Amino acid sequence: MAGHCDMTTNRYDVVVLCLSHFAGGMELDAVKMAEGFSKAGIRTLLVCRHGSFVAQQAQHAGVPHQEVEFRSKLSLKLIFQLRQILMQGDVRNLIFLGTSELKSIYFALVGMPQINLIVRYGTTMSTSKKDPLHRWFYSRVNYHLCISEHLKNNVRKIIPVSRKSGLGVIYTSSVFLPEPPVIAVKKAIHVGRIAAGKGQLDALLAVAGTGLPLKLVGSSDDDDYLARIKNEISARNMAKQVILTDFQQKPQQLFHDASIFLFPSHGEGLSNALIEALGNGLICIAYNNTVFPEFQRLGFHLHLARNQDIDHLRELVRKVMNNFSDEKYLASKNISLARKLFSREKEVKHMLAVLK
Known part of the structure; x- marks a missing residue:
């Protein structure tokens, strides 16, 4: 051993x-x-x-x-x-x-x-x-x-x-950046394991034709899915618009170069990446499935597209781009709420109640 x-x-x-x-x-x-x-x-x-x-x-x-x-x-x-x-x-x-x-x-x-x-x-x-x-x-x-x-x-x-x-x-905790980034540019990011159903391909198709730069961040354990993403980037001539980046030890640092968290996953239990994006003031867009409506019920401002409807997803992307200043302000209201609900201290305190 x-x-x-x-x-x-x-x-x-x-x-x-x-x-x-x-x-x-x-x-x-x-x-x-x-x-x-x-x-x-x-x-x-x-x-x-x-x-x-x-x-x-x-x-x-x-x-x-x-x-x-x-x-x-x-x-x-x-x-x-x-x-x-x-x-x-x-x-x-x-x-x-x-x-x-x-x-x-x-x-x-x-x-x-x-x-x-x-x-x-x-x-x-x-x-x-x-x-x-x-x-x-x-x-x-x-x-x-x-x-x-x-x-x-x-x-x-x-x-x-x-x-x-x-x-x-008991909600899982996140360790947030000491200071949230100052959002100034229209750029999108997706952080998550690159695998079918995680939403990278949906995000890529949603920004096609919008001009919105997109960075896809994550390690891959699905070679076929990764190949599909690369082929789609090539076929659509999006090499300058969409960047693929491997797993990052501290992905939150990449939020300093992004403003929109585009996360059209086909289903999540909670999503650490979304929590971190909310806690750093990014404008968040996801699908209306599984856990995502729960974030709205908790009081967060985020956009939910119809489940696996890429056209509606693209429509929301354009809406955010056209109302960028207002969206930045509304997203900034998420920072304190996320850091309160998903703090390490709160998670440990609640866990103590179920330990012997």
Whole structure:
């Protein structure tokens, strides 16, 4: 087992567990959560897959972490490694970001009823898990933690929440720039993992013919989708208008060179990137699906196009460009609200209520 902590001498109040090999919002949330707990004086260990993006980010942030190696979602090797970490760390709270490895977690916790298992949901799910086998595994969950009201409703429909389990919403936090950028130029940006359904292609098509410069920022784990984007840029002669940029360690710094956050994702659990854009005063445009209407109910000013309607999306882009001064003013009102609702202090405070 690879790692960066001496488990024989450390004890932990909380283990944050994220076993994903992807590089997206959930993975960054795991690092942020562990870092937030640690800075609040809560003894915390982040457990992640060996050599993963999560491990790299934890190393960069100086977050205590332990790497585990395994090949399948249900893995004896993973079960034994988790048991060793939990027993040696005298752990009382295990927060799992994800769902895929729940079977292994179930068996790792056999004989340890004192551990408070919290499953944290960050992605909209479509396949029901209310069959008898899944009910058995999910019966071990003490608390189902959702990062939006949209996901809470989704979990009720998809996940077998037992009567003894809690279910609630705690918004994830963001660490904002000390000073929001001064927005002066008409430029758009999209920040997110480059994958089908994340909205990069929709954004590209929406700015076609508008003259609005667009920067697409994010790492790619979908070669076919990335090729489609590049082909579309070439076919439409948009090489000077649309720029593709790989993952950035501090993407908020790119907001100093943007004014419009164009994020037509086909569905999100919450979206860290949108929160950061709102908290930095960017003019935000998204689709009217999943969690995005929730931001309006929270009091934010943003534009919502009809779901996957690129013509309507382009219409909103033109509207923003034509009313740029008014839109900048309205977007500036989002800054204080975002920094209040999605603060690290608020997230940690609310998390303390579900920890043992």
